[in-house]
Amino acid sequence: MLSALLIMAGIAIVLGAALGYASIRFKVEGDPLVEKIDAILPQTQCGQCGYPGCKPYAQAVANGEADINQCPPGGEDGIRALADLLGREFKPLSEEHGVEKPKSVAFIDEQTCIGCTLCIQACPVDAIVGAAKHMHTVVENLCTGCELCVAPCPVDCITMEPVRETVENWKWKYPVVELRKVA
């Protein structure tokens, strides 16, 4: 009886020590789930989800604080990918966080710009160049289209222009079958 107890206790101690060692030795820094969610998010850094950037939103989703349908730039595809990853049901984009729009970039009307630097401070990805009292301009291929620079502009010289289709980003369309009239 006693020996059985001792053996069981011994096994428990050995296994416990092994598990304890493993938890220290193979400790994972950070939450891998956050990284995975962050990889799905479009990195627009627009804050429409209510969090200051994509990473904080990913953190909130991982913690269960935020829902998966709060990212308008990610759109329906993004929600589907998040639903797949987290094993949740798909739900349509929540309206209070905005609507899905075609990807666009900010454009500064250089005639109107007064060089106040407010948009430069607002840009989350440092895609606007310029200096105080000098004209500013948007670096087109760095702009994520977050629209954060539009509101601060005191002279309303920033507009959002949809990304133009060029030979580089042109896509073949999904084949459409023409239906012919049956006489």
Add this chain to the structure above:
Amino acid sequence: MISRLFKFHGGIKPDSHKSESADFPIRPAPIPPQLVVPLRQNARAIAHCIVEPGERVLKGQRIGKAQGALGTAVHAPTSGTVVEITNRPMAHPSGLDTRCVVIEPDGEDRWIERHPIDPLDTDRAVTLAHLRDAGVVGMGGAAFPSHIKLGDGTGIETLILNGAECEPWITCDDRLMRERAAAILDGAVILCDLIGARRIVVGIEDNKPEAIAAMRAAAEPLEHAIQIVPVPTLYPAGGEKQLIKVLTGIEIAHGRLGSAYGVQCFNVGTGHAVHRAIRAGEPVVSRVVTLTGNVSNPGNFEALIGTPIETLLPLAGPKADTNRYLLGGPMMGFALPDLSVPLVKGTNCVIAASDALFPPPPPELPCIRCTSCARACPADLQPFELYWFSRSHNFGKAQEYHLFDCIECGCCTFVCPSHIPLVDYFRFAKSEIWARERDIQAASEARNRFEFRNFRQEREKAEKAARLAAKAAETKAKIAKEPDAPSADPENSPADAKKALIAAALERAKQQKAAIEPKNTANLSPETQAEIDEIEARRQEQRLPELESTPPGPDEGASEKQEPVR
């Protein structure tokens, strides 16, 4: 030496329709009233424009400088005046605009001074730069820069000259080989020396006996190891990987190129262009293009690059029931979205199509999994699987089934009993995957920039705090040193210390103000001084009553203004 030929998987035998246009010699196309030279000759690179509207240019003068790793130069195809530099639709299935130089020819067709070079006597790098600046690109259709394909001049054993021309209807390479075999082979020899290959193998489909005979006759006097090999007529024998397989038996693995196996392919047209560029110093300003299909006068024409297709068509005389035009062959070409698009270096054929000649495909029916497509696929793929995955937007799975090994030859579409436009699905899937790839790349860059910005803001905050702390400590030390400071014990009463600091600062400011004398009152005459005094006195009088009844307005206005903008 090649003693036996190999066979690639699949392939089809469509009606070749070569005789329509192959029996007439190459005719020069007249200079059109206006040339539209795109600065972009393919989807990868665009040349940097170096001319301005109104400038006079000579034939062969460089109008676009090569830029980027895959860039090549662009030249004026004839002498004339640059009318404008503008966006015009390009020869691309999208019909999208690209930057073009519009030239109005003067009809003189006067060449710029030409500089032939001797490749044996010239440094290899100089020769490659010469080819780049002569705008030599692959004339088979892809318009890939030839100097890039020549690599570093090592590791290539066999240079294959592609004269297969397997697509139906097209005969421009056939005619070129019949008429200019010596020039093509000279270009091939130059390429062979530049790439360091030991032998040249010319693969020509056996439905072109005249071309084979002409090339054989031209190869005889040459010292190089040149072999002219007739290959069985089977579409797509002219595909790079397929031709390499047929001639050498080498199967190019997934994701690799022929150069990894010591083989490099060039089109016969490229050989001709290299010959012109090196021996005559003439850049690529024209090419041979087949005009055929539903026309009364088919044939091959040597046309200037930039000739609008619509001015080229009357040479062949399209028949009345022509309802669309194909650029390239019927298998891999595309319907022209706009007839004003200009001829580019990769344009080998324009086909006038009518419903009688090219009946529109019957409606798409469901896939019956007959696997005819897999039997016909020259890339050894399973098109029916790729079709399911592309159709259902399951792109990851499509990539697992090696979608990107598809050469879009159209064999599967040709054999499909359900008339499914398989290649259209594959093109759609490929461009979707590329777009996603671009999005992921952009997102990762945005993430990095966002994180760096946050890091920078934190750092700036910390730096500012450190600076302020250092300054505060300095002032404190200063006060502690001065024993006659107003408050004797700053340690015990911090409020007093602060007050003392403010008082000291005010005192300093006052002293500074007093020290500054207005410069414009330094050397005044007594009259002016008197005048100023009078004005000052008047001002004082007026100001007094005003100060007594100051309206409270400005303060309110200020507080309103200070409200946050956001």
